[in-house]
Structure formats: structure tokens, C-alpha cells
Amino acid sequence: MMFTAMKFKQFATAVTTLSLLLLTSAQAQVVSPATLTIDDNKIQAKLELTSLIEVDLTVEFENSIGLNANTIDITAELLDPTDLTITDRLPSSLTSAVSGFPVLVSISPKADAGFGFEGLAMVELYTKAIHYTPTIPWRLFTSHDGGTFEDITTLTSSGSYRARGSTGQFSDFIILLDTRPSALVINEKAASIANTVNNNRDKITALLEAAIDSGINDIQSALIVNDNDAALTAVDSLITLIENASGSEIADVWRSSGDLVNVKGQLLTQLQTLRFSLRTL
The missing domain is CATH 1.20.1440 (de novo design (two linked rop proteins))
Structure with missing residues (x-):
């Protein structure tokens, strides 16, 4: 699925305008979970960035070791779409922040806390700030240690928007508009x-x-x-x-x-x- 150049331009403009408005009101605040539940091999967290933007995070492990609230840090922040620390990590000029949801979620296990896991970890972001449309290529990306964002999507669905992927390591997660050719x-x-x-x-x-x-x-x-x-x-x-x-x-x-x-x-x-x-x- 590909966007026309006009549609992409419209989306890019909407991303920049809305994101800047959101950042003005929220001052790019970094937030910790409003609620956090860790049960066996599963993490569930709700992060509230503004009155309009919330994200529910779910992480499920096949087998984890030392998982508890003291071994892992979870945060979220609104992005400035012109920030070079973000734009320099995008894989292409055809990827950009999502209008209505310019959010970066970070999962950072503490280095000295003894946390580990085997195999895959499933990561899911759910938000009511945007609504699923099959023809819009919103995808879940991850970046490790400040590297280039990589698409890890395994599912996108409604309710209002849900994106799921998996990972073998941790760092930053973001939903991007990806208009690159399939x-x-x-x-x-x-x-x-x-x-x-x-x-x-x-x-x-x-x-x-x-x-x-x-x-x-x-x-x-x-x-x-x-x-x-x-x-x-x-x-x-x-x-x-x-x-x-x-x-x-x-x-x-x-x-x-x-x-x-x-x-x-x-x-x-x-x-x-x-x-x-x-x-x-």
C-alpha cells in the first residue's frame, strides 16, 4: 500500500502542526506509568501524556528472570518532529511521526538489577488517540541504544488503534507512518x-x-x-x-x-x- 505524494504531504503537515501544539501544552514532558502491573511474565502499564493522549503498554515474555517494578523503568514522551535525535534515527524520509500520536515509549531494564529473559518478548501499544484505518500504514518500530528505528510490526488492529510486535532486546518503541514501497x-x-x-x-x-x-x-x-x-x-x-x-x-x-x-x-x-x-x- 502506497500513499500519493499529495497525501503524504498532507500527513506530514498534520504531523508537524499537531505535534507542535501538543508539545506546547505538554512541554515535552516525560511521564512514568499512571498504573503499573507486573504479574509473572507480563507487564501492563498505562501512560498519560495529555488529556487526549494515553497509551496502554503490554509486554509478555516467554520466560523472564528477576522481573519486578524495581528492575525496569518505563517512560513515555511526546516528540518534537524536528528534533534531530529522533529524525536522524528514522530509516527513511518516507517515515514520520503519526498525526495525533507522536509518542516515544521507552523500556529500560536497569543494568545492575539482574533482569533477563529467554527468546521473544511481545510488545503491544494501544491508544484511543488515533483510529485504525487499514489503508494507512502505521507501523510499530523499535530502536536500541539510539540506533535506527526498525519495523517490528506483527499485528495492527482497531480498538481504537493497536500495534503489536516482538523483540529480543529493549529500548525505544514508536508508531510511525511508513509510506515506503512494500x-x-x-x-x-x-x-x-x-x-x-x-x-x-x-x-x-x-x-x-x-x-x-x-x-x-x-x-x-x-x-x-x-x-x-x-x-x-x-x-x-x-x-x-x-x-x-x-x-x-x-x-x-x-x-x-x-x-x-x-x-x-x-x-x-x-x-x-x-x-x-x-x-x-
Whole structure:
């Protein structure tokens, strides 16, 4: 789904105007949760930025260690759309803050608190400030340690707007308007999967590494000939392969001290969001 240049310009103007008005009234205030519940492997928080903008955050872990209110910081803030600390982290000039919801949510486990988790963490943002429209490409992005924002969307739905993704690590989360061509998004996501494997081969056993490489080749071969159905089948197969892999085959733990790479979580995050993009063509 692509916007015309005129529609994109209209959205960009609306984003800037509304965001600046919101920032004037809220003075870019950073807020902590108004309510916070942590139960076993699940976090639920409500963050109130203005009388018009609230966000409900849900995080669910497959298996967490040391999760409690003293081991993790959660905040939200309204964005200045001209702030270079944000704009320099966008993946493209065709991505921008969402009109009515220019909000950055940060999840920051404390480095010395002993928190960690295995595999994937599901992250969901829900807000009544904007309303779901299937033809508008609002997506959930994340950025780690001030890096470039990456699309991690696995679901978008109504009520009023809900976006879900997964992650193998933590930092910042934001909903962006993404008007990049679908083919570009899909190819970039496929390339990110290959890069993650190439950067972490020492954390994957040889047998599993060979199987993952074969799956990536199947995805890339299908995309080259624009066979999206075959690409989707290959993605599903690779997800199943990695989901069934044990921690002795692939590194699957992230901890707040930052000394471990959760390769399994990162790969599943990238594969699941690639599947979302292929399914929404």
C-alpha cells in the first residue's frame, strides 16, 4: 500500500502542526506509568501524556528472570518532529511521526538489577488517540541504544488503534507512518535477517547454521522472482525451525547487563515482521 505524494504531504503537515501544539501544552514532558502491573511474565502499564493522549503498554515474555517494578523503568514522551535525535534515527524520509500520536515509549531494564529473559518478548501499544484505518500504514518500530528505528510490526488492529510486535532486546518503541514501497520494506527485512546471522555465527551451532542459511536462501530466491507465496512458505518454515531450536543450539538469552546477544529472539522478531509484511501485500 502506497500513499500519493499529495497525501503524504498532507500527513506530514498534520504531523508537524499537531505535534507542535501538543508539545506546547505538554512541554515535552516525560511521564512514568499512571498504573503499573507486573504479574509473572507480563507487564501492563498505562501512560498519560495529555488529556487526549494515553497509551496502554503490554509486554509478555516467554520466560523472564528477576522481573519486578524495581528492575525496569518505563517512560513515555511526546516528540518534537524536528528534533534531530529522533529524525536522524528514522530509516527513511518516507517515515514520520503519526498525526495525533507522536509518542516515544521507552523500556529500560536497569543494568545492575539482574533482569533477563529467554527468546521473544511481545510488545503491544494501544491508544484511543488515533483510529485504525487499514489503508494507512502505521507501523510499530523499535530502536536500541539510539540506533535506527526498525519495523517490528506483527499485528495492527482497531480498538481504537493497536500495534503489536516482538523483540529480543529493549529500548525505544514508536508508531510511525511508513509510506515506503512494500517491496523495499520486505527486501530490507530479508536483508536484516541475513545480517543478523552473519554477525552472530559464533553463537549458532554448525548444523543449525546450515539449516538457517538454507532457509534464508529460499526466502531470497523467492523474493528475486517476486514469488511472495513461496517466500511466505519459506519464512514460516524458518520460524518453525528457530522456534524449536534450544539454547544449546542458538543463543537465546538477553539480560539487562547487556553482555549477551539474544540471537534467537532477534531472528524470530525479524522473521515474524517479514511474515506480517508479506501477508499485507
